[in-house]
Amino acid sequence: MTLNSAIEIHAVNELSLHLKCHHPITPELAQHLANLCKDLAAHYPHTLIDAVPSYNSILLTFDTSKESIFYFKQHVQELIAHYPFLEQEQQQRRILRIPVYYHTDVGPDLRKIAEHSGLSIEDIIQLHCERTYTVYSLGFAPGFAYMGNVDERIALPRLATPRERVAKGSVGIAGKQTGIYPQSLPGGWNIIGQTPCDLFHLDGNVVVCPFSAGCRVRFFAINREEFVDFTDKPFDLENAP
Amino acid sequence: MSLRILKAGPQSLLQDKGRRTCQHLGLCQSGALDTHAYSWANYLLGNDAAAACIEITLGPFIAEFQATTMIALCGADMLAHLNDKEIAMWQSHRVEKGATLTLRPGKSGLRTYLAVKGGFEGTVFYHSRSEVPREKLLPLHIQEKRTVSYTPFDAHSQRITGVPERYIPDYLSPLTLRCYPGYQYSEFSDAARHQFVNQSFRITPRADRMGYRLQGDPIPWEKGGIVSEGIALGSVQIPPDGQPIVLLNDRQTLGGYPKIACVNEMDCSQLAQRRPGQEVNFAFIEIPDKKQSWMLAKNR
Known part of the structure; x- marks a missing residue:
C-alpha cells in the first residue's frame, strides 16, 4: 500500500481538514508528513492558516471566507493522490x-x-x-x-x-x-x-x-x-x- | 496617543482574528473568543475586519482616552458609562479626549469587545496582536497603569451606527451547540452518542479561553488513549471521566483524548458568552458546503 492511498481526509468543521494516515508510526512517516506540510504551506500561501503534523496525522486549517472547506478537501485530495512520496529522497536530516x-x-x-x-x-x-x-x-x-x-x-x-x-x-x-x-x-x-x-x-x-x-x-x-x-x-x- | 488602563478586571486582553502559521510550534491560535461580537465592533467603526479590540472578561474595567476617537462596544452588557453617562452596547460612540470609560459586570454574558477607530496597536506575533498570558512570551498590554496606543480620530462629523436588533444575541437564552460528527465519532458506541445529544450539560467553573468543561451524565469511551493529534476549534474532547470539554481558541495544539464532535465556530462564540451554571446541549448537523461569512448571526 502506498502512502497516497493510506491517507484519509475528513472535514472536522467548517475550517479544518483532518488527514489520517493508516500506516505504522515510523521516522520515515514523520519525515513524509513534515515534507507534505511544507509543500502544502507553499501551495496555499494565503489560505492555509495552520498545518499541524502529529505521528500519523495532519490537521489543516484554512481561511474559508472565499471557498468552502469542501473545496479545499477536494483540492488536497487530488494533490495527495499524485504526491510523489516514493520519489522523495529521504534527505539525510541533521x-x-x-x-x-x-x-x-x-x-x-x-x-x-x-x-x-x-x-x-x-x-x-x-x-x-x-x-x-x-x-x-x-x-x-x-x-x-x-x-x-x-x-x-x-x-x-x-x-x-x-x-x-x-x-x-x-x-x-x-x-x-x-x-x-x-x-x-x-x-x-x-x-x-x-x-x-x-x-x-x-x-x-x-x-x-x-x-x-x-x-x-x-x-x-x-x-x-x-x-x-x-x-x-x-x-x-x-x-x- | 493612547488609552490609559486604570482597572483591568480579572482578564482583559488584546484580541483579533488570531494567529496564523504557528500551531506546528506548539503556539496556540488565540483570537477573539466571540467572533460575532468582535466582528460587529469593528464593522460599526469601518475598521479592518482583523483590527485588534480589547476583550474584557467580566470587568470592572476602567480606562481613560487620551485622544478623541470613535469606539464601539459589543458583547456582554457591562453597564457601560462614558464619564457619568450611561451608554448603549452594540453601537458606536464619539469619545472626547480625557473621557473615562467604565464597565462593570452585568446580568448576562461574559465578554465585551471594545473597538477603537483604526484598531489598537499591539505586538504583532504570527500575523496577530492576540495575547496569550499562559505562554508568558510577550508583555501584556492591558494591565493596570499601562497604556495601549491608537491613532487619534476626529469624530465630530461621524455618524453613530448600531447593530440591528435581530443580530444582538440574548446570552440567557437556551443554547444548543450545533456540532459536526468527526474525529473518533464513529468509534463511540451508539449509547455514548445517544447520551451526548439527549441531555443538558451544565457549564462548570472550569471554563476559560482554553476550553469549557461541562458536567452531565458521563459519555462512555471504552477504547483507551488515542495517538495525539491536532485539535480543531470547537473539538469536544471526552477525557476518562466522561465529562465533555469544548476546546476554544487558547486550547493546546495537540490532544490524546477521543473527540466525539466539533462545535461550529458561531456556536463557540455563543458558548464563550455563557457563564458557569448555565446549561447547554448538543445537536449534530452537517458541515455547510459554503464559505464562511463573518456576519455569523445571519445563519442563526
Whole structure:
C-alpha cells in the first residue's frame, strides 16, 4: 500500500481538514508528513492558516471566507493522490545533539526507573543516549517536542499526579516518548535529567527553536561542571562533540 | 496617543482574528473568543475586519482616552458609562479626549469587545496582536497603569451606527451547540452518542479561553488513549471521566483524548458568552458546503 492511498481526509468543521494516515508510526512517516506540510504551506500561501503534523496525522486549517472547506478537501485530495512520496529522497536530516546532566539532583524520577527496571542509573543513561530519536510533533507547550521511541526497558508511564512545576530544560520520559520542557511548566513526565540549553525563546518577535517535526535528536551526558558552564550560553547543537 | 488602563478586571486582553502559521510550534491560535461580537465592533467603526479590540472578561474595567476617537462596544452588557453617562452596547460612540470609560459586570454574558477607530496597536506575533498570558512570551498590554496606543480620530462629523436588533444575541437564552460528527465519532458506541445529544450539560467553573468543561451524565469511551493529534476549534474532547470539554481558541495544539464532535465556530462564540451554571446541549448537523461569512448571526 502506498502512502497516497493510506491517507484519509475528513472535514472536522467548517475550517479544518483532518488527514489520517493508516500506516505504522515510523521516522520515515514523520519525515513524509513534515515534507507534505511544507509543500502544502507553499501551495496555499494565503489560505492555509495552520498545518499541524502529529505521528500519523495532519490537521489543516484554512481561511474559508472565499471557498468552502469542501473545496479545499477536494483540492488536497487530488494533490495527495499524485504526491510523489516514493520519489522523495529521504534527505539525510541533521541530527541535533543535546547535552544532558543526568543526575538524581535534577532527575527526581531516575531512581524510580532504576527500581522499576532493575537497571543501574548508568545503564538508564546509556539506554537513553544510545538511540537516535525522531521528533513526531511539537505541542503541549510552545517548543515542546514529542520524540520517540525510547527503549522499552526505560519506558515508564506518566505520573499519576502531575507535578505543579517542572524546571526548564528537564528531560522526561512518558511511555515510549521522551521530551524536554522548554520552560518551567506543570507536567507529568518522569524526569531523568536536565539540559543547560535554551530550546525555545524569542528573538524580537521571532521564535528560535531547533526542533521541527521529522528532525532527529541524540542526547549525550555531561557532568555537573559542564552543566553549570553551558547554562544559558549559546550552544551549537549541530556540531556538539 | 493612547488609552490609559486604570482597572483591568480579572482578564482583559488584546484580541483579533488570531494567529496564523504557528500551531506546528506548539503556539496556540488565540483570537477573539466571540467572533460575532468582535466582528460587529469593528464593522460599526469601518475598521479592518482583523483590527485588534480589547476583550474584557467580566470587568470592572476602567480606562481613560487620551485622544478623541470613535469606539464601539459589543458583547456582554457591562453597564457601560462614558464619564457619568450611561451608554448603549452594540453601537458606536464619539469619545472626547480625557473621557473615562467604565464597565462593570452585568446580568448576562461574559465578554465585551471594545473597538477603537483604526484598531489598537499591539505586538504583532504570527500575523496577530492576540495575547496569550499562559505562554508568558510577550508583555501584556492591558494591565493596570499601562497604556495601549491608537491613532487619534476626529469624530465630530461621524455618524453613530448600531447593530440591528435581530443580530444582538440574548446570552440567557437556551443554547444548543450545533456540532459536526468527526474525529473518533464513529468509534463511540451508539449509547455514548445517544447520551451526548439527549441531555443538558451544565457549564462548570472550569471554563476559560482554553476550553469549557461541562458536567452531565458521563459519555462512555471504552477504547483507551488515542495517538495525539491536532485539535480543531470547537473539538469536544471526552477525557476518562466522561465529562465533555469544548476546546476554544487558547486550547493546546495537540490532544490524546477521543473527540466525539466539533462545535461550529458561531456556536463557540455563543458558548464563550455563557457563564458557569448555565446549561447547554448538543445537536449534530452537517458541515455547510459554503464559505464562511463573518456576519455569523445571519445563519442563526
